[in-house]
Amino acid sequence: MSTSVSEAIVDTLLKAGAKRCYGIVGDTINHLVDSVRKSELEWIHVRHEETGALAAGGEAYMTGELAVCAGTTGPGSLHFVNGIFESHRNGAPVVLIASNVDRAEVGFDFPQEVDQQRIYEQTSVFCKQMTHPSQARRLTAMAAQAALAHRGVAVIIVNGDMFSEQVPDDLDWNVNLSSPMVRPREADLRKLADMINAAKNIAIYAGIGARGAHRQVVSLAEKVKAPVVHTTRAKEFIEPNNPYNVGMNGILGNHAGMASIDRCDLLLTLGTDFAYSQFYPKKAKIAQIDINPDNLGKRSPIDLGLIGDVADTLDALLPMLEDKTGLSYLESALKQWELDREAYTQSAEEKDDTLIHPQFLTQMLDTLADEDALFTADGGSPMLWGLRHLTANGTRRFLVSLLHGTMANAYPQAMGIAASHPDRQVIALCGDGGMTMLMGDLLTLVQEKLPVKLLIFNNASLGFVEMEQRVEGMLDAYTELKNPDFSKLAEVCGFWGGRVERASELEGKMREWLATDGPALLDVKVNRMELIMPPKVEMSQVASTALFGAKAVLNGRASEVVALLRDNFLR
Structure with missing residues (x-):
């Protein structure tokens, strides 16, 4: 043969x-x-x-x-x-x-x-x-x-x-896979159990390596009364149905997530290779569980590193742990998480019909999108607004560019997701810079009949870069984008296009966009002066932003400084 x-x-x-x-x-x-x-x-x-x-x-x-x-x-x-x-x-x-x-x-x-x-x-x-x-x-x-x-x-x-x-072609070469159980030895588990039993304020930091361990992570948090912080990539796996969740750590995170890690006595990192060492605690002990031995101690010095699948390891560890009773540390973190969520909601409130804040846009999407929608987001500000304002409920899924940090990933990734999930709502949160980088494949949406819903955060700039330049005290340069009317572009390509410039028009147009059969594009003019506020603002950032303000005034751009203050600090 x-x-x-x-x-x-x-x-x-x-x-x-x-x-x-x-x-x-x-x-x-x-x-x-x-x-x-x-x-x-x-x-x-x-x-x-x-x-x-x-x-x-x-x-x-x-x-x-x-x-x-x-x-x-x-x-x-x-x-x-x-x-x-x-x-x-x-x-x-x-x-x-x-x-x-x-x-x-x-x-x-x-x-x-x-x-x-x-x-x-x-x-x-x-x-x-x-x-x-x-x-x-x-x-x-x-x-x-x-x-x-x-x-x-x-x-x-x-x-x-x-x-x-x-x-x-006589030999049937084929794929052979199995699902092995991987966990540390009993003696190593006992070392970890002793550390946990001796600690007072424990925080759990779960990454994408814990995606199959939701039940075990919640059980661990319940037993040791620990707040659960998750990485950005683990949002969809750790956040839903988790009464101990307090959000994210890092520059894209929130106060509760950052404070829980910063103030703990013992940090348990589970399946995470979070890359930014400045967000690990300086004084706490750290115990790390990861199936990849190369990740142990790579980002921060650790006191104990165990090789194992998170779910398998926690199943073996839980019977060794004592039930803790002190609730003050956990309750403080949960209270701050509630305040963080209230702040997110307040930041999305619209007071000027002519000014659409990206937070308002994303929360509207969160309300109107299907309960099992599949989301992608371009690197930069659409990714940030999606991570902060889209609800993970256990059935929704999210894909953003966090490790590679590329532009123009959202709607191409959504194409493959739509092809493989024809019965699910697939939504791509696109920056105007990302959209225009790979715009040619809008034609593929029509040719291959891929019903992706494209939402464009149109601020006529490379917004995340613009913010970086300003926070570093520079005048923003070469970030402005001269965009087409994306809704008309969609129509020329052969599918539905809509455009929104006023907050009062958004809900109706978004409902029409989501209800459209086939691909559809909604071009929304959002506030260019919106700052992405980190959970902790350093004095150096304040000073640098003030320096930008001074330079902008001297260069005849005082109106931009007024808009920056009005839209971010005087609302």
Whole structure:
């Protein structure tokens, strides 16, 4: 029995659970695309390969299943790079098939020849060159298995002339996975139990590594009377139905989350690799549980590090712990969390019909969106407003660019999510800068019938960068954006578009937008002068912002200073 290399690749990917392949057809992958056409694997025809990689990553992240993208040699495969970095850092199981020039031309600087392996091995769990046609099924199975087991991108590099070759296909190479129990030894668990039993004020800091441990985290908090702080990526997994939740830590966090960590005697970090060391406590003891040993003590010195799955480890640890009775530390944190939420609500109140605050816009969305909606958000201010003002209820899901921090991730990721979740409401919170970076794939929404709902936070600027410049005492420069009327652009592309410039018009137009069949875009003019206030404002930031104010006045921009004060401090 024999088959072609491309047929073996496609069949193996299908057996590994892949349902879609994202890319642009052309020269070196034409035989692969023809095999996809004849198979049950769906080809999603994007307009830019970066969008394809982001879409594949969005699908894989939300489903936990394999997604695929494929590119032609040289520019075709290189255009995937940023989307592959984003997807890999999100822990999305994706296989990229990156093609190269024909074997006879390798090493002779043939047009479009690129050393794909040197590029992609830094952002993958598996990156191999197919050196012989007989490796097709075996190498593809290994790549799929690595992507699924390690939650990351796997890359297969194939010379274009190899796809059409016939090869023996007698061995059924396939994916084999299991779910092992991983937890520390009894003696190590006892060390942790002794630390917890001896501590007075305990805080729990849960990351995305605790996504399968909601029950155990809540049980731990209840037993030791600890507030639960979560990372931004863990919001959807830790926040819902958690009476001990007090929000987030870090610059995107809130007072309760930051204070709980800063004032504790013992910090239990569970499945988090939170990168910013300045937000770890300076005096408390720290015990860390993580399934990846490389993460132990990487961000802050720790007193005890245990290797284990969070759920498995806590199941074994809980019987060793004493029930604590002191409630003052926990009650103080919960009271502050209540005040934080009240402040979020107050910041979203509208007093001027001509000025739409992004908080108001996001809270309106939170109220009107489906209970099981799937959200993405562009890096920058849309991400921040989404994390603060969208409610995690246990059925909603969220995907934002936190580890890679890219622009233009929201609606491409939403495309892959919509393709894999046709019965769910998929909403992308887009910055105007992010939208205009990859605008061409608005056409893909129509061509592939993807009913993504696009919400544009239109402040005519690279708003997050503008804020950074001002907080550092500089005059903002080169951040202004001259935007089109995005609602008319949507209509030209062939789908519904709406625009809102007054707060009183928002609810009605948003209801119409969400109720529209197929893709729809709502362009909302939001306040450009809105500051994203961190949970703790340093005096250096106040001084720098004051310096910006002085420079702005001297350069004839006094009206901007007045607007900044009015919209952020005098409301």
